[in-house]
Amino acid sequence: MKNITKYISLALLFISVSACNTEYLDPNSTLEPDVVNSTDNLIELINGVQKRWSSDRSGAVYTYASISGLNAGELRLLNPGNLGEAEIDLGGNNVNGSNELLINIWTNIMLCRKEATTVIDAANLATDDAQLANSLKAYGLFYRALSHGTLIQYFEQLPLEIVENGTFSNRTLVLESAIADLTEAKGYIASGLATSVTSSVFDSVDLENSVNALLARFNLMNGSYLAAIDAANDVDLTVQSTWEFDASVPNPLAFWFGSQNVTQAKDLSFGLPSSLLPDSNDERIPFYVTAEDLSIANPDYQVVGFFLDNLDEIPVYLPGEMLLIKAEAYAREDDLTNAVIELNKVLTKTSTSDAFGLAANLPAYAGNLTKEAILEEIYKNRRVELYLTGLSLEDSRRFNRPGATSADAERNRDYYPYPNTERDNNTNTPDNPTS
Incomplete structure (x- = not known):
């Protein structure tokens, strides 16, 4: 594993330059020339983006897992003194623009977007080697798309341009922008990436498969179902792509779960209503959640899975997500036969057939062969399979589950x-959503 800490100093340089400018202006107008004119420094900047994204309590991985987890009932709050998490847990009008988690997710992802854009824009300035420049751009495009596609799951609109008083774009335009970036990156990858780049960036993130996985995810979110299926089919499900950690830069969720001071697993329901509870024999339940004595009432549930040890790697995407994307996309296209085929690949998957050992190991689907019933089963399995991936709020809205203002609400805010x-x-910041 590459030493994560040696890339922090350059990332901190960008933090000090960027953080003073809340509008995240044109990076080439504020950054030192020796940064943007050096391919080595651009490579280190890519590694700095990954570090910023995946580590610390202010980073994207912690904030999106915590916000969606508390919103959609995956997590419980342990200490209301953690005001940011406490407000998210209460939801509704208890959350406003001063919330710490919202500031962190917005600011740090926007900084990741800015630094990724710096890599994209500076690549051709830093080298005359087209393959080297395109390789740098492929990584930058991946992280910019990841930034846009993640933030739009929590906010109704985003500014796509890095300009003063940038105008905000709606969800469709943001997803189209992310898909365009990923498509461009996929073209560079197909042409072959320079080994001088691939050997120097953190190799835990498999770029080609991660680009295809995000294409599948964001096309599904955008209602482009056939494109989502095609992209998911291009993902090698035997390959792991992860956020990697070391002793000095620990897994942020494992670190804070271990502190027993912020949040923990709520129960064994995965935030699902009583009508959709997972099968008690589902082996994904003990993979993700445990307790010392499950036989007693209200045991002290604890998160395990990818969040038990400070060195645990967190998947960029899960193989099961790709199968469930295909199942959902087929169902929404009224191809119920193929929807059930893909759903059964998740239900019957064993730990030895999954790249991360995550498996339900259940019988094949035996429910009603209607679109509504199959989609409901897909939703249930997404909530269990993709626990704490930050996708639960997006899923709850997309499957039209009872919203924040409903009497039987399954989420405490919509945006x-x-x-x-x-x-x-x-x-140009829009009015806040009402719920």
């Missing part, structure tokens, strides 16, 4: 207010 750090510096 989030824009952080005050954005509103105070961008006059």
